[in-house]
Amino acid sequence: MSPGKVLESPAILIADDDQTFLHTLATSLRKRGLNPVTADTIIKATALQQKHQPASAVVDLKIGSESGLRLIPLLLSFNPNIEIIVLTGYASIATAVSAIKLGAKDYLCKPVDTLQILSALNISKIPPDNEQCPVIPETRMPVYQLEWEYLQKVLLEHNGNISAAARSLGMHRRTLQRKLNKRSGSR
The missing domain is CATH 3.40.50.2300 (Response regulator)
Structure with a gap:
């Protein structure tokens, strides 16, 4: 060095x-x-x-x-x-x-x-005495995002199989596909 x-x-x-x-x-x-x-x-x-x-x-x-x-x-x-x-x-x-x-x-x-x-993470770096630790701003999760996370959880439980996930959710496969595609395209 x-x-x-x-x-x-x-x-x-x-x-x-x-x-x-x-x-x-x-x-x-x-x-x-x-x-x-x-x-x-x-x-x-x-x-x-x-x-x-x-x-x-x-x-x-x-x-x-x-x-x-x-x-x-x-x-x-x-x-x-x-x-x-x-x-x-x-x-x-x-x-x-x-x-x-x-x-x-x-x-x-x-x-x-x-x-x-x-x-x-077991990292022990601490701030200087005069610095306060900022709290990361809280943002409430919108309903569509809660739905998206739930759909992702159900998809994960069914190993990505949309038909099986849709059956588990009690909805038509096309409806689930539309919800997933709509969310993927929006932002």
Whole structure:
């Protein structure tokens, strides 16, 4: 190592489509001497995983129109030792169990503050005495997003089989397909 070169702390990947959340959490982590990298899509998150090889990741349950649960096995395939925390604005036992079974270390409900995330990741960087820990802004989840998460949970329970999920939900397969396509196209 050359003199004067500063070792950078391992990267922490933050994957969430909420730009305010990404900015707030990344700023808070940087103030603590950590190295956050942010992505607002699953594709960007996997690209950052390859480039930065983060030691930990904070993944939202819903990223754009996709389930953040899809990202867990992708991250683990690059680094089996990565510590993944899943965040959600609407927690359910089913999605928590799914996240843990897929390999997440923890599952936290929003709103969450930086210290809660660091604690879940067992990172002991604390803020300077004069800095208060910002609480990540709370946003109430709209009904359509709650419905989307529930549909994703049922789809996951049926291994992505739309016909089986639709039967379980008591709706026609085309109705479920339309709901999924409508949500994927909107944003």
